[in-house]
Amino acid sequence: MAEPRLITAESVTEGHPDKICDQISDAILDDLLAQDKASHVAVETSATRGQFFVFGEIDSQGYSEVQQVVRNVVREIGYTSSHIGLDADSCGVLVAIGQQSPEIEQGVNRVQRASEMTAEQKEYLYEQQGAGDQGVMFGYACDETPVYMPMPITIASRMAYRLAEVRKKNIISGLRPDGKTQVTLEYNAEGRPVRVDTVIVSAQHDDDLDQSTLKTLIKEHVVTPILDEWCGDTVKHDSYRLLVNPTGSFILGGPAADAGLTGRKIIVDTYGGAAHHGGGAFSGKDPSKVDRSGAYAARWVAKNIVAAGLAHVAEVQIAYAIGVANPVAINVETFGTERDGITRSQIESAVRSVFDLRPAAIIDELDLLRPIYRKTAAYGHFGRDDADFTWEQTNKVNELRAALR
Numbered sequence: 001m002a003e004p005r006l007i008t009a010e011s012v013t014e015g016h017p018d019k020i021c022d023q024i025s026d027a028i029l030d031d032l033l034a035q036d037k038a039s040h041v042a043v044e045t046s047a048t049r050g051q052f053f054v055f056g057e058i059d060s061q062g063y064s065e066v067q068q069v070v071r072n073v074v075r076e077i078g079y080t081s082s083h084i085g086l087d088a089d090s091c092g093v094l095v096a097i098g099q100q101s102p103e104i105e106q107g108v109n110r111v112q113r114a115s116e117m118t119a120e121q122k123e124y125l126y127e128q129q130g131a132g133d134q135g136v137m138f139g140y141a142c143d144e145t146p147v148y149m150p151m152p153i154t155i156a157s158r159m160a161y162r163l164a165e166v167r168k169k170n171i172i173s174g175l176r177p178d179g180k181t182q183v184t185l186e187y188n189a190e191g192r193p194v195r196v197d198t199v200i201v202s203a204q205h206d207d208d209l210d211q212s213t214l215k216t217l218i219k220e221h222v223v224t225p226i227l228d229e230w231c232g233d234t235v236k237h238d239s240y241r242l243l244v245n246p247t248g249s250f251i252l253g254g255p256a257a258d259a260g261l262t263g264r265k266i267i268v269d270t271y272g273g274a275a276h277h278g279g280g281a282f283s284g285k286d287p288s289k290v291d292r293s294g295a296y297a298a299r300w301v302a303k304n305i306v307a308a309g310l311a312h313v314a315e316v317q318i319a320y321a322i323g324v325a326n327p328v329a330i331n332v333e334t335f336g337t338e339r340d341g342i343t344r345s346q347i348e349s350a351v352r353s354v355f356d357l358r359p360a361a362i363i364d365e366l367d368l369l370r371p372i373y374r375k376t377a378a379y380g381h382f383g384r385d386d387a388d389f390t391w392e393q394t395n396k397v398n399e400l401r402a403a404l405r
Helices: 017-035 066-077 119-128 151-168 211-231 290-307 344-354 359-366 397-404
Strands: 005-012 040-048 051-059 092-099 135-142 175-187 193-205 241-244 313-320 329-333
Touching: 005 151, 005 193, 017 040, 017 051, 017 066, 051 066, 066 092, 119 359, 135 290, 151 175, 151 193, 151 211, 193 211, 211 241, 290 313, 290 344, 290 359, 290 397, 329 344, 344 397
Parallel strands: 051 092, 193 241
Antiparallel strands: 005 175, 040 051, 135 313, 175 193, 313 329
8 A cells, every 4th residue: 555645736827938838839720720620730939038939830721820829829818018028019929930841741641631421431531641740648537536637736727727817807906927836735545635735826916016915815816716626525625835926026927037938838738747748748739740639539548447437547558650540559557446347458458449549530539620729728738627628528438338348
């Protein structure tokens, strides 16, 4: 039996420099998918004081006015004045986007849309469209929370979202867009969360905001509501340590304080360190890139395993080769939590029989050619109650149970 231990996860608000870059890259992707569902996009964004650099490769029949997309995203986040370090209307935007490599393009069939096809046509498409790159993707699910996510990252993400919400609604006046949250929970010997140990909130603010007042308001309007909602009666949260702006102030934030880059918050984007992560980030990549679609599919598989009651915890690993449709490997790990009477290998066999994990099949089944990606780029790609997040559906539960029977 495991020893009691502390487990920590962090999240960031949409005004964090790296998250600004993620949202810009995904906003460009959405813009192109809205015009051409077969768009192939691999776009990165970097940010520093008053300046953005957007670069990468695109192959699309659509056209994105990148400078305008950048300014719209920055403005919507709340950076509208040089007084707080960034003004959407006056910041510099440098663009260097080229054509996708033909050696990458040749491995991916451009005809990605599978709707209105016969079964034979779909099968041909699924076999012809290979993975857009090699790589290893992971998906994870557990029954710690109703959304089948680890509790630390769930609470941290909800607090980050709430921190932005109280700023935008002026529930707490004087806040600025940048912010971070971090939550440490104690887990018992059975591996279940039992107590909130520490909560950290770093909130960018105006220079005349008193820190003692800010701490009181953060606790009242951000921390307490989220802990009450997600901890309930099972996880103690009446004596935790709360740290708000531990350095004493947080006036200068965003790209004015720290450079930003697409893809640097991959653990924030996923499971908070509770599970493995493949080598690739998500934002700025169309779903022909299995860095994104494969990871979404792996989460879909893992969540259905746990929702079906086959195991308390599931981690799914899928590996691909560029230009090859079928995964080169699928592995399911349940960490000894599988239901009595079934084995890990039986669950893995059921997964192979129920889920088609070829890239074109994933894109079709999860309807991934829609412009839905900007909203994934802040507050996590998993565990969210949004109909557009199709990888969160538990529509394969009965099929998995039947496959085991």
